[in-house]
Amino acid sequence: MSDWLEVHRGEAPLIIAFPHTGTELPPELEGQFVSPWLARRDADWWIDQLYAFARELGATTVRTRISRSVIDCNRDPSGASLYPGQATTELCPTTDFDGAPLYAATPPDAAEIARRRATWFDPYHAALAGEVARLRTTHPTIVFYDAHSIRSRIPRLFEGELPQFNIGTNDGTTCAPELAAAVAAICAASGHSHILNGRFKGGWTTRHYSRPNEGVHTIQMELAIRGYMPEPDAPTPANWPTPFDPDFAAPLAATLTDILKACLAFARA
Structure with missing residues (x-):
């Protein structure tokens, strides 16, 4: 695999995708952003570490190290909004989650967006599609779990x-x-708040790979970050991101372990 794409192959009927844990900014692009910190701020911080236990369950994991500010691997590549009428960010975001401009000058044009898609988006999804096909040769049913997190407010x-x-x-x-x-x-x-199909109904990945009638069941989990890492009221370069603390994250990781075991039980049933 390439130096930016991580694929761990397991044999259980479970795939976990990590489209937003990346923080790498290619050198030729880093200087175009208002600041490297702002370009990394909205990552799904430490989610791949939070779900590290998944490999022990036999899960396959696919992760891109490239920052979502370069290209968002969970957006419709056509540019169509997944949430019409609601604020969101683009395939190659021009603003952060709060609406602040990401680029110091001109944002990427159509040619640059196409280049980024070919360089990072398409290979990431080719890897996912390949793992779906591989596991379907040995399992009549698989679960595809798209793992995310976001600031609480x-x-x-x-x-x-x-x-x-x-x-x-x-x-x-x-x-x-x-x-x-x-x-x-x-x-x-778990005693924590939860909602099914609230603000986050599942991004492009969840929708694109879904084929329940053919044995591919997809589900997205968007976690509020406060559950596994201390979350300041206002992120700044001095306090964000908070370092990953396995002890702080342990209670939430225990619930997530039960969730992934339930996904496996469903697939194997």
């Missing part, structure tokens, strides 16, 4: 404080209802 994107667990199945279309129900039940039992 972003007024431009949603009102108030986000629930701890945000489960997305695109209004019940991307997986069997019993899988969504099993995941929601574990979230409810």
Whole structure:
């Protein structure tokens, strides 16, 4: 694999995708951003470390190290909005989550967007599609789990404080209802807030790979960051990101372990 794309192959009927944990800014692009810190700020911080236990369960994981500010691997490559009428960011974002400009001067034009797509977006999704095909040769049913996190309060994107667990199945279309129900039940039992198909119904990845009638069930989990790392009221270069602390994250990791075990039980049933 390339130096920016990480693929760990497991044999269990479970794929976990990490489209937004990357923080790398290619040298030829880094100077175009207002600041490297701002270009990295909205990463799904430490999610790949939070889910490190998944490999012990036999899961396959696919991760890009490239920052979402360079190209967002969970957006529709056509440029169509996944959430019409709501604030969101583009395939190659021009603003951060709060609406501040990311670029010091001119944002990427159509040719540059196409170059970034060919360089990073397309190979990432080719790897995912390849793992889906590989596992489907040995498993009649697999679960594709798209792993995310986000700051708990972003007024431009949603009102108030986000629930701890945000489960997305695109209004019940991307997986069997019993899988969504099993995941929601574990979230409810955790004592933390949760919602099914709220503000985050599942991004392009969840929708694109969904083929429940053919044995591919997809589900997105958007975590509020506060559950696994201390979250300041206002991120600054001095306090963000908070270092990953396995002890702080352990309670949430335990719930996520139960969730992934439920995904495996569903697939194997």
